[in-house]
Amino acid sequence: MSWQHIKIPNGNTVIFCNAFITGKSSMNIIVTHTPIITTLDLQLAYEPLSQYDVNVFAFDFSGTGKSGGNEKDFSRNSIVKDLDSVIAYIEKNYSSNIHLYGNAGIGGMFAQYYACTSNKLKSFAQFACVDYKNTSGVGYPYPTVKLLNFFLKLLPNFHVTVKPPKYEGYNEAHDNAFYKMIEQNNPNVWKNSTKVMNTMLECFVAQDSVIKNGVNIPTLVFKTLYDRYFKPKYFDSYYNSLSCKKKLVEIDDVHNSYYLNSEKFCQTVYEWFIENQ
Structure with a gap:
């Protein structure tokens, strides 16, 4: 198998x-990621899942990466x-035992948005999350995000350079090295689509964002203790808002540990999905 x-x-x-297909009746795991690069660039983040008896489907959102459609x-x-x-493809060709793993930052946020809408998932695991109206995770106060959302909705799609916030502290060399690797492989990686950016902002502030309804399926939340984007209390606030079956897993490491320590992440995800299939 390959x-x-x-x-x-x-x-x-x-x-x-x-x-990665193990068998027709195996558990199915969908993986989402930040849509600034293709899923192939982040394969190491989810590749450890292939050692289990599962089928893995890691995809590029339409209009991004190698998928069709327009950005x-x-x-x-x-x-x-x-x-x-x-999901329709998986149900047609495999089974309805389907779980969702949202990782690589914004991929977790977009997966969460979907998990709030669907009744076809058995369970959910996420790294990075949307705590509705708590915009500290995107680095700007709520009124600023609302204003950005207003203007970006009116403007056509264009690209703007948005780099990760600087980080100094525990395991900084490894965290920063990850971004250097990404930049070497994708020189234009930080030139982000305003439509993608605004979609992320809408998850936080839009009145009709389904995020405010919460996730109703079993949900595992990773909490990184040394994250350049999220403070520990941000993860706590989101986790405490969940009324479904839930589990909080603390990772004593940096933001990009989902990639740097993917074996641990994937094992934890797999065990959660097994428990809730």
Whole structure:
């Protein structure tokens, strides 16, 4: 068995998916990631899942990476449509034992948005999260985010350079080295689509954001203690807002530990999914 590239029908276009298939009746795990690079660039973050008796479907959102579609059409609705299409493909060809792992920052946020809408998932695990109206996770106060959201909705799609906040502290060399590697492989990685950025902001502040309804399926939340984006109390605030079956897993490491220590993350995710299948 090995990783294979498949194209999943998605309306008039296709979704690119990096898949590892163990068997027709095996548990199915969907993996989402930050849509600034392709899933292939982050394979090490989820590759340890392939050692278990599971099928893995790691995909690029439409309009990004190697998937079809247009970046200007990226939205909360397109995220839901993409994941609906991936789930439909899995149900048709494998089984309905489907779980969702949102990792690599914004990938966790977008996965959370979907998890608030769907009744087709058995359980959910996420790294990075949206605590509705608590915008400290994006680095700006709530009024500023609302204003940005207002203007970005009116403007056409364009690209703006947004780099990660600087980090100094525990394990900084490893955390910073990860970004250097990404930059070497993708020189334009920080030139972000305003449609993708605004979609993320809407998850936090939009009146019709389904995030405010909460996740209703079993949810595992990773809490990194030395994160350049999120303070520990941010994770706590989100976790405490959940009324579903839940589990909080503290990671005594940095933001990019989901990649740097992917064996631990993937083992924890797998065990959670096994418990809730």
